[in-house]
Amino acid sequence: MMQNPYVPYKAQIVEIRDEVRGPRPIKTFKMKLVDRERFDYKSGQGCLVSIFGKGESWFTIANSPTRPDLEFSVLKTGKVTAKLHEMKVGDLVGIRGPLGRPFPLDEWKGMNILTIGGGIGQTPLRAIYQYVIDKENDYGDLTIIYGARSSRDLVYREELFKLIEEGYNVHLSIDNPEPGWKYFVGFVPDNVKRIKPEAKNTIAITCGPPIMIKITLNVLKELGFKEDQIYTTLERRMKCGIGKCGKCRIESYYVCRDGPVFSYAELSSMLEKI
């Protein structure tokens, strides 16, 4: 981490992919650090992307450290993200990071990995499944369950279709029927119920809208998952990213520094409920 943790590194946008169009667009930005090669990070960690004059915004790094790129998937919501969506390849931004506590992927060696995602919540999960795919000898079975409102709202669509072709265990869903859709129609937790993943020796990581997470949690418990087998990432308003400004605090934890990754065992021991 940099000397002055408030000062960003300079980075250049080297590729932009449209993931989702429409009123709530999502773009994935591939970035390259300008003054240094790259930094070491782990799946689950995030960065604050900085645009002087607009501010900073937190994004979980969207790809695994085993891949060469640094990617962020950005849903257009506020000042910083709106500006990012206007930017072009070659433009400069600032990056502060890597920040936060990653997924304990080393502790999960030898276990089955189950990711359950909804919408843009797939971002941190992508950093996991890419990692597990790249280190497949270290892990058991990989199961990817992912859904969105419609097929046009699926982030990393092409990549996921390709994984299906290659024989990976990927289960996609959309909320409502669409002509030509070959996969499950319904909500993500219902898809989990249908697939009935085995709880034994499995870690489940679920990220997505709060309501999806809530129901998924119940489904997982019915399937025999214990709270310490289930992980998620928390979303909080973040400013400093280093546990100083107090914005992201929940109980005595700073989500930016002690999270964003938490196990349900940790979350349920807190007084303040998510």
Added chain:
Amino acid sequence: MRTSHSSQSLICWVIKMIYEGDFLKDAISNLLARGYKVFAPVKLGDFHLFREVKSAEEADFGYILPRNSAKIAVFPENEVLIKYSSWIDEIPFEETRIAIVGIKACDAKAIKLLDEHFLEGFVDPYYKSRREKLLTVAITCEEPGINCFCQSFGINPRKPEADVVFSRIGGKTFVNAYSDAGKDFLSEFNLRNEGEEEARLRQNFERETLEMRKIEIDVEKLKKSFESSYWKEVAVNCKSCGVCTYLCPTCFCFDIYDEGEKKGVRIRAWDSCQFPLHTLESSSHNPRAEKWQRLRNRFYDKFYYALRKGDYYCVGCGRCIDFCPAGIDIVSVISGVR
């Protein structure tokens, strides 16, 4: 750097001296002459505020506690983190040495708590640049204020944790140094050692317990009462104004924002957990949307969550009681948890 300021217990020598003259004013003049930035209480009508002073005359020491806390010397209400145009132009840092003259035991303890927050884990370089150049000249309390309860936290208002401590006892001026920096500073003055009788006088003064309010903290009960309707009752008249957090010497929350589109400054400024925007997320979800949740957060923050670090984040200064427009009284709220 913390040791030079915070470990008075490790220092076996203490300089105990008597000064003939107006020590506090002379201290300010001396510090100013040597280029220090000096923060001292300034009288404004019927109250005092800690402010930067440019002359000893501006300061006035006829108070129990200034309305704001001395934390402004190390953690100003706002400060520039980065000056930018298309990219970073400048990163300003505090270069000057800083002194607080007239700090009391509660605020001095609060700075130790801020140290824990800003210097542990990631070091906050802006805080550090001030803190390591800070000299504290404290005043002991003769009488407590009506809402003081510092003794509840083991703070001795007659023995502040500071580099230099000033006391007025029996018409005499006692000055003690508790750190190398304090000792160096006192070497600037004409002092004489205290006599035996004076030493006794001072020790008795230091040992005396003051008659003041007391807070009863029952952590187990706090844990059980988190979901209690008590917090809604407590917050009924809260205005979410944030006065309590702004005046609090241990509150450290801040916001960061950019001012200026093409050219400007990235600023950090105090923020308050009592404001609904504090935790509002871009997805429009707000984990503490209700004012009672925010007020409850403040109390749990100080007396429950902070315990993981080993301290209560309250020093019993009573400011939040004195100035809450809704009369919310932290001593009765915490002592009466149910």
